[in-house]
Amino acid sequence: MMIVGLLGDIPLSLVLVALCHPAHPWLIHGVVFTAGLYAVGWALAVRSASSTIPHAIDERALWLGGGMHYGGSIPRSSIRRVQSFHQSRHAWAVANQVHMRDVLVVSRLDSPNVAIELEDSAVSQVSLTRKGKRVAPRRWILLYADRPGELATAVS
Structure with missing residues (x-):
């Protein structure tokens, strides 16, 4: 589910590049992709903490x-x-x-x-x-x- 959620960032970065016409479009793609990976990392951390701290x-x-x-x-x-x-x-x-x-x-x-x-x-x-x-x-x-x-x- 997290990977599918991360795929939503691809159209976002394409829209940002199309609207802004930057000289370095790969930079925008990289920033948006890194932000998505950061969110996935936090989701995995919360899940890991929930399963490793028992009652x-x-x-x-x-x-x-x-x-x-x-x-x-x-x-x-x-x-x-x-x-x-x-x-x-x-x-x-x-x-x-x-x-x-x-x-x-x-x-x-x-x-x-x-x-x-x-x-x-x-x-x-x-x-x-x-x-x-x-x-x-x-x-x-x-x-x-x-x-x-x-x-x-x-x-x-």
């Missing part, structure tokens, strides 16, 4: 990994229940009669497959950040796990 569980808390967007910890005492699911998050919300305003989606690149319901008193105990800034948790937290069933069992 971790210890005796006290579930530590959220998953890359550069969300991070933090959820104390085990704050977790009411954990569900794994295989449908879309909207289908899951309809099936469980959950309003999406009560849901915080932590996984951005991958479709979430684990739902964590927090206790009502957990707001002060859960520490979540998004890009370094504190985020107030909601009743449900949705995230992606490679093995959702094992994560749900380990947290429960």
